[in-house]
Amino acid sequence: MAEYDTFADRYDTTFELVPLRTYVEAHSIMELVGDVTEQAWLDVACGTGAYTRQLRRRGASRVLGVDLSPEMIRVARDAEQERPSGVEYQVADVGALGDVGRFDGALGVYLLHYSESVEHLHDMCRNIGRSLRPGGRFVAYQLSPDISQVPGYYLKYGADFLLRSDGPLENGEAFAFRINVTGFQSPYFTVYYWSRAALEEALTEAGFGEIRWVMPTLSPEGHDHPGPQWWQDHLDQPFAVLLEAVKM
Numbered sequence: 001m002a003e004y005d006t007f008a009d010r011y012d013t014t015f016e017l018v019p020l021r022t023y024v025e026a027h028s029i030m031e032l033v034g035d036v037t038e039q040a041w042l043d044v045a046c047g048t049g050a051y052t053r054q055l056r057r058r059g060a061s062r063v064l065g066v067d068l069s070p071e072m073i074r075v076a077r078d079a080e081q082e083r084p085s086g087v088e089y090q091v092a093d094v095g096a097l098g099d100v101g102r103f104d105g106a107l108g109v110y111l112l113h114y115s116e117s118v119e120h121l122h123d124m125c126r127n128i129g130r131s132l133r134p135g136g137r138f139v140a141y142q143l144s145p146d147i148s149q150v151p152g153y154y155l156k157y158g159a160d161f162l163l164r165s166d167g168p169l170e171n172g173e174a175f176a177f178r179i180n181v182t183g184f185q186s187p188y189f190t191v192y193y194w195s196r197a198a199l200e201e202a203l204t205e206a207g208f209g210e211i212r213w214v215m216p217t218l219s220p221e222g223h224d225h226p227g228p229q230w231w232q233d234h235l236d237q238p239f240a241v242l243l244e245a246v247k248m
């Protein structure tokens with residue numbers, strides 16, 4: 001995931017340049033996360049800490065952000081130094097995460113599709129599960145198992161996928177993705193396709209139950225940016241969906 005190191009300093013501009021991040025992504029994630037007052041939350045693949053800080057601002061008592069990229073964590077720590085909020089950060093592969101304590105909730109925004117193998121996927125889920133108390137929730141937002149394979153389907157939303165369009169995708173299949181909007185182009189990353197069944201199996205094996213898939217929604221403010229019709233393709237077949245699982 002060395003790609004993230006190369007543009008960590010510019011990463012946060014995606015929240016301004018990609019309307020989907022605010023009006024669909026952040027809105028849907030925070031709606032599902034709900035009230036975090038006095039709860040401890042772990043943010044896995046926290047990146048530059050946008051959601052990590054938001055959890056703390058919303059009243060979480062302890063928030064730890066973990067990410068594989070030292071540069072993304074450096075940017076997150078710089079923000080913390082500039083405006084101290086009591087958030088902690090750690091550089092680690094979630095697939096090899098040690099004991100970081102017990103949390104009430106774990107958030108994983110754009111993480112599980114970076115699992116390079118079934119073993120890596122299971123390791124990530126197991127480590128997240130081990131970090132949660134019984135009854136604790138894992139909320140994920142990640143590539144949809146039903147992603148459109150139509151070339152350029154998500155381009156107007158700033159998401160550029162190079163996907164096979166001949167036949168269904170297979171578990172563990174690698175494909176390229178980049179953020180591509182006016183004013184910002186990331187390098188291509190390799191992401192991996194995981195089916196609903198593969199994700200549910202990894203979570204179940206990690207001790208999760210009550211697994212629930214949730215479709216993202218558009219915030220009321222988003223209706224006017226630039227208009228409700230513009231969002232329809234994404235709402236019909238979003239490239240990312242929400243997943244909630246409870247630690248048994």
Ligand SMILES: C[S@@+](CC[C@H](N)C(=O)[O-])C[C@H]1O[C@@H](n2cnc3c(N)ncnc32)[C@H](O)[C@@H]1O
Nearest residue numbers: 004045046047067068069072093094109110114
């Ligand atoms: C698209 S960014 C999302 C960052 C943040 N969650 C957000 O939504 O702004 C994906 C992040 O996943 C991290 N990542 C990828 N594989 C990882 C792994 N195995 N363990 C921890 N972090 C990982 C990358 O370093 C990158 O910061």
